[in-house]
Amino acid sequence: MDLRIFTEPQQGATYDDLLAVAKATEDLGFDAFFRSDHYLRMGDGDGLPGPTDAWTTLAGLARETSRIRLGTLVSSATFRHPGVLAIQVAQVDQMSGGRVELGLGAGWFAQEHAAYGIPFPEKRFGLLTEQLELITGLWGTPVGERYDFAGEHYQLKHSPALPKPVQAQVPIIVGGSGPRRTPALAARYAAEFNQSFPAPVDVEGRVATVRAACEEVGRDPSTLTFSVAQVLCAGRDDAEVARRAAAIGRDVSEVRAVGFAGTPTAVVDRIGSYRELGITRVYLQVLDLHDLDHLELVASEVATQLG
Template sequence: MRTSIFVEPHRGASYDDQLRLAHAVEALGFEGLLRADHYQSMGDVDGLPGPTDAWLTLAALSRETSRIRLGTLVTSATFRPPGPLAIMAAQVDQMSGGRLDLGIGAGWYEREHLSYGLPFPPTAERFDRLEEQLAILTGLWSTPVGQTFDHQGRYWTLTGAPALPKPLQQPGPPLIVGGKGARRTPELAARYATEFNMPFRSVTETARAFERVRAVSAQSGRAASGRAPLVLSAGIVVAIGRTDAEAARRAAPLHAKSALPPEEPVVGSPGLLVDRIAEFAGIGAARVHLRLSDLTDLDQLELIATEVLPHIADLQPTSDTTSPA
């Protein structure tokens, strides 16, 4: 089982906080560290010391780590035009030695758009823009060196783009597309993504989402085109402890509204988390993203590393993930 840590720095974290976490994640044997891409905290959280930009942070962390994968879960397509985003992601991929995972979504939190003067079109248009962004990102990265890329779309026109720099990973960094949407999300994942992620939902709801994306992938002819099956991943909100009191203390912040509201968080012993991860493996998940509410709580991170990782290392997806995912 591939196991990454996910955090929400917009709720209040400095770069130094994130650097300490990244070093711990790497030292303790996790596969990766992914962060949200938001510019404002939610609910009653004061958000101090303020947000940090996801891509500035990833660029810095890419030079201060050597092994873990780094990425967004997920970058908002409303924040950045696709051309500059393609350049940013390619550069971070080079800077990290090919360790970038790019999660990208349509954007949803209207308040931060209003706060910082970012356009926030209706839902259907945001998904249309996301689809066009994915086409441009993959088009720029796959254009051979020495050739240019053109795109005439509804929202963006690119003329004679040099399509540089190229990411180190080819044909590009793994793309993560996910969410509970029943139609557009599975279609976009099947067409463009390397990984489909169901963020922080129950095993039952995640299983339904996995089945939808499998069906759409089969209908789209993904396997016939020679593309690898989608990696299926699940998000789990975690508040575990050595005692019930310790777990309850860590669970206290879960009442606050999060960028990805939790459903069925794991609150309790490390064994409960092992069992939940096994359940997700049983429906086909090959990767889990563990969301920690307090990214300065390195003691919980160490507890997961010592009491959970050894018990899930050999877990394999038991659903039929060899067919088109």
């Protein structure tokens, strides 16, 4: 089971905060460091010192780490022109020596768009669909050839389709709960299908839907990684779990019901229950970025039991 650390810096974090977590992620043996791609705090609070750009952050971390995978869960199709995003991701992949992954979604948080003057069209799924086709088309065009794209939302003419990533194929992550269109996109473009904060009872059905979508297009479902993301709130005893839940403003019973929460044994059991549903990768959403002891606990007492 891959264990990945997933952060939400829009809630209030500096680059140095993220660097400390990324270095701990690497030193403690976790598989990857991921971050959300948002520009506005959610919920109460001022969000100081303010947002950090996801791909600028990952570029810095690419030079400060050497082993862990780096990526977004997920970038919004509304934030960047796909031609620019393809260049950014390819460059960060080069800077990291081939350790980047791209999570891409349609976007949903209208307030952050209004706050920074970013257009937020009512219908965005078409943007996402064209971006996936366009980005993979740019990366897949052989060096020396040109790439053209004529879509409803984007048009490229005679593009040199450069630069290229180090990886032959940058893994793309697609996620969501839609019953038809999202599974079809995952089957066509994704290396991984992610469910973020699902109700545990919904996971098995969504995995089955995406597997069926793969079969419909002639893809072996075993070539797609299935993952989930849930909040992390672990502790050696109930008091430590309660302290960590309070630190992130969450109710203990709520995080126990859906998250990776409780004693190390409880967290191992929860992750194991997902494994039985076909999940082979989990994202541990870490909300208190200053509590590095939290990561040490999981590395020493959870990861070691999962094998």
